Amino acid sequence: MANYNYECIICKKKAFKKHAELLRTDTSGEKSLPNEMYEELILFETSHPMKPTERELLEATICPRCGGHDCVKTLYGASVHSYTKGYGWLDKKGVTRDRNRHKLANDDPYAPYRTDGEVEYIDNNLKKEGQYNSKKKHYVGNKNNQEMDKAVEKAISTPSPTIKK
Secondary structure (H helix, E strand, O other), X not given: OEEEEEEEHHHHHHHHHHOHHHOEEOOXXXXXOOHHHHHHHOEEEEEEOOOOOHHHHHHHOOOOOOOOOOEEEEOOOOOOOOOOOOOXXXXXXXXXXXXXXXXXHHOOOOHHHOOOXXXXXXXXXXXXXXXXXXXXXXXXXXXXXXXXXXXXXXXXXOOOOOOOO
C-alpha cells in the first residue's frame, strides 16, 4: 500500500482561526500557515491502495486530531518520481543496457580477466547500441548503370498490348 498525505479541512479552519496573526499570503493568493505549523496542525499521513474502495478510503481518511472525514489528498511532502521516455527507463532494452553499463563500471565480475581497453570497448558498444542514427543514407541504384535506366524508360514508354476476347 502507498502512503498519502491528506489535509483535514476541519483542522485547517480551526488552525486558521486560532493562528490568524501568523497567516501569510503566498504567490497564488492563498492564505497559509508557516510550514512547521501546517504540517503539525493540518496534515496527516495515511496509507491505502492506489484504487481503494469507498469503505477502504473512508477508513483511511479519518483525521487523527478531530476524527472527521472532511479531508483532501495533497502532494505536500510527497516524493514524486518521473521518467523521461527514451532515456532507458521505459523500454526494457534500455534498462538492460543501463544495468549492464552500471555493472561493468562498478562491480564487474570479470575485471581480473579483461585485457587493456576491453572495458572501454564494451562500454562504448553498449552506449552506441540504443542510439538513433539520423544521418542514415539510402542509395537507389548506381549512377553508372545507365542500362537499367534505359530499360525502365522503354518499359514505361511502350503501351501494353490489349487483350482480345
